[in-house]
Amino acid sequence: MRPNPLRNRPRRTTAQLRPFLFEPAQVERLLSLAASLPEAHRTHRRGAAYRISFVLMYTLGLRVGEVARLCHGDIDWERRCLIIRQTKFAKTRLVPFGPHLEAQLRRYLDAGQDNGSAVTTDPVISLSRDHRQPLSSHSISRVFQQLLAHLDLTIPPGVAAPRLHCLRHSFAVGTLLRWYRSGVDPNARLSWLSTFLGHIDPNSTAVYLTITDALLDEANTRFERFAAPTSREVHQP
Structure with a gap:
């Protein structure tokens, strides 16, 4: 089984708030x-x-x-x-x-x-x-x-107030989402994104890859396409 590109070693944190991601x-x-x-x-x-x-x-x-x-x-x-x-x-x-x-x-x-x-x-x-x-x-x-103050942003529950660094977070998550939608394997490209962002290893990049509803939808869609042939075989009389 290939590793999850969003998995990271546990980090000591003082808060569990996710970064704000800009649309x-x-x-x-x-x-x-x-x-x-x-x-x-x-x-x-x-x-x-x-x-x-x-x-x-x-x-x-x-x-x-x-x-x-x-x-x-x-x-x-x-x-x-x-x-x-x-x-x-x-x-x-x-x-x-x-x-x-x-x-x-x-x-x-x-x-x-x-x-x-x-x-x-x-x-x-x-x-x-x-x-x-x-x-x-x-x-x-x-x-x-x-x-x-002039953007009138709605901050979802569990999300931190926006800061400048959130633009960088948004770039990283947006890149992962585009890979999913274009059929690219994120596991094969995570080291590319890590290098692009200037990180020394993918574990640092994983901090930026916040799980969003859009990412979950794309991951679920990909899994359903992968599992569909097996599912049809199981249900065939």
């Missing part, structure tokens, strides 16, 4: 609110900066610190991937992205190049007019919490 429509609303943020004192393209920060976390599962530290030299346009350097566990990894995210990144960067071309060490996300000062992780988290 696509809720993320769209979050991005819309971020894009409409007004300029503040000594900021430049504030809405666009926060919007692309949330996009990177939700679509690629990046940590907020990885987003804040991303530089122009970390974008490999030819191979269409991000180079996430010396992040948690002192690891560097490549994170591929698709054409839709490429288009969003190019629009964001092209619109900000009003003071000449950027150099490789310039931050991707910046509020300064010279594009030299990176946007901090604290600022991204603070604005996220401010926008939450």
